[in-house]
Amino acid sequence: MRRAGCVVCKSTIPIAKMYVIGGTLLCETCATRRAQDIKLTGKEPRIERALDPTICAECGADKGETEWLKVGGTPLCFKCRQRFYEVPFPAWTLVTLLAVFAVLGYALWHGSVYVEAGRTLAEGERLLAQKQYAAAADDLRRVLESGSESERVFLLTVKAYLLAGDYEHARLLMNGRTKFEASGALFNEVMKTWERAVKANDLAAEAKQLAQAGKPQPAAAKMREAARLYPEMASLEAEARSIEAQPAGAAEPPAPPAAAGVRR
Amino acid sequence: MIAVLAAIFAAVTFPGVVVREATHLFLVRRAKLAIFEVRFLQLKPPFGYVHHEHSRHYLASFFEVLGPFLLNSALCAAFCMAAYLPVFELRIYDPLAWLFYWLGLSLGMHALPAAEELKHLWQLTPGALKRANPLAVLALPLLALTRVIDAGRVVLADMAYGVALGLLLPLALFRLLA
Numbered sequence A: 001m002r003r004a005g006c007v008v009c010k011s012t013i014p015i016a017k018m019y020v021i022g023g024t025l026l027c028e029t030c031a032t033r034r035a036q037d038i039k040l041t042g043k044e045p046r047i048e049r050a051l052d053p054t055i056c057a058e059c060g061a062d063k064g065e066t067e068w069l070k071v072g073g074t075p076l077c078f079k080c081r082q083r084f085y086e087v088p089f090p091a092w093t094l095v096t097l098l099a100v101f102a103v104l105g106y107a108l109w110h111g112s113v114y115v116e117a118g119r120t121l122a123e124g125e126r127l128l129a130q131k132q133y134a135a136a137a138d139d140l141r142r143v144l145e146s147g148s149e150s151e152r153v154f155l156l157t158v159k160a161y162l163l164a165g166d167y168e169h170a171r172l173l174m175n176g177r178t179k180f181e182a183s184g185a186l187f188n189e190v191m192k193t194w195e196r197a198v199k200a201n202d203l204a205a206e207a208k209q210l211a212q213a214g215k216p217q218p219a220a221a222k223m224r225e226a227a228r229l230y231p232e233m234a235s236l237e238a239e240a241r242s243i244e245a246q247p248a249g250a251a252e253p254p255a256p257p258a259a260a261g262v263r264r
Numbered sequence B: 001m002i003a004v005l006a007a008i009f010a011a012v013t014f015p016g017v018v019v020r021e022a023t024h025l026f027l028v029r030r031a032k033l034a035i036f037e038v039r040f041l042q043l044k045p046p047f048g049y050v051h052h053e054h055s056r057h058y059l060a061s062f063f064e065v066l067g068p069f070l071l072n073s074a075l076c077a078a079f080c081m082a083a084y085l086p087v088f089e090l091r092i093y094d095p096l097a098w099l100f101y102w103l104g105l106s107l108g109m110h111a112l113p114a115a116e117e118l119k120h121l122w123q124l125t126p127g128a129l130k131r132a133n134p135l136a137v138l139a140l141p142l143l144a145l146t147r148v149i150d151a152g153r154v155v156l157a158d159m160a161y162g163v164a165l166g167l168l169l170p171l172a173l174f175r176l177l178a
Helices: A028-040 A078-085 A091-129 A133-145 A151-163 A167-175 A185-212 A216-229 A234-245 B002-012 B014-030 B058-089 B095-109 B115-130 B134-151 B157-177
Strands: A003-005 A012-014 A019-021 A024-026 A047-049 B035-039 B049-052
Touching: A019 A028, A024 A028, A078 B035, A091 A133, A091 A151, A091 B014, A091 B058, A091 B095, A091 B157, A133 A151, A151 A167, A151 A185, A167 A185, A185 A216, A185 A234, A216 A234, B002 B014, B014 B035, B014 B049, B014 B058, B014 B095, B058 B095, B058 B115, B058 B134, B058 B157, B095 B157, B115 B134, B134 B157
Parallel strands: none
Antiparallel strands: A003 A012, A019 A024, A019 A047, B035 B049
């Protein structure tokens, strides 16, 4: 055990019974007084127990004049030191860590199910950007069939169908959806194309009726208007040419191309 | 009010704290450092801690300080990447995917080491750099990043880090591979 003098009252007492305030070594009485003085100034005093390097800070074991080894600046006897070095690793934490890794493995396996759909979506978007609309529509359709409820994927699919001139598939998709939450650029673009396609198909239907009534001239004009409005649908142009080739007064129009003649 | 919000945050994102402190304790034990106190979870900041003596060896300090950060970050990225496609790109109704996203984000939000630990490693780094320790070169940008995030804790930068890691990394990866 080591002894030291209090800075204020100069009394010599064991260091282990002293305090440190602001770096000053004080006995208990002087430390209490100093702490009260500091409190009066409105500050919170920082009081530390003085550490005697010959006394274990945990169990108080006295090593005479020899100092104990310090751990984190604190003198500790061998037994107490061991206690700090042998903190057990609780079994539940190990189980938790292992469980997290197991769940991660499952999550990755679970996520891999969606990788194919994700890859198809990426491919569809790429094809769409390359203006290969029919192929893009096929890919995007498969993404929707995998269970995707994404409005973006839906709009991209409709866009791909419309730009590929496949009004029928676009119509089937659009008729199955009554409400949209989207209102961005993609939504506006798709709606514009959709309205154009609908108008063109209405005109095409009217043209067909006129052609059936034996009025090829106005029928051809309407079909031309439809083809001009929705040029992506090549069959409209072909049908217009076919009506134009029809002799005036003929009751039956020529057989329409496969994709034409659809109605909303 | 802040205390209540902190408690709710800790309760909701507890897996991140537990995993970080469990890893921390594991690495501190591996480094054979004295451990004074361990708290795996509490409802007030810091939400968990391992009070231990600091190592003077750079290698031990590096792993003990940045190990939990790297593990939590890696787990966050992996969980969020596994759940990103059904949750954000495909919008497929899958409660499991949301569960994985919650796990990932909670791990990311609690990835950051304690300020004191970062400070300790930061202080050791110049000396290690002088000794041309390659680990110090590797640690420097990581330390700079973590210290910047740490400085922004008051504006919830640690939470933002987790969210950014869980959302932006899978998005960037998807866009890159697309």
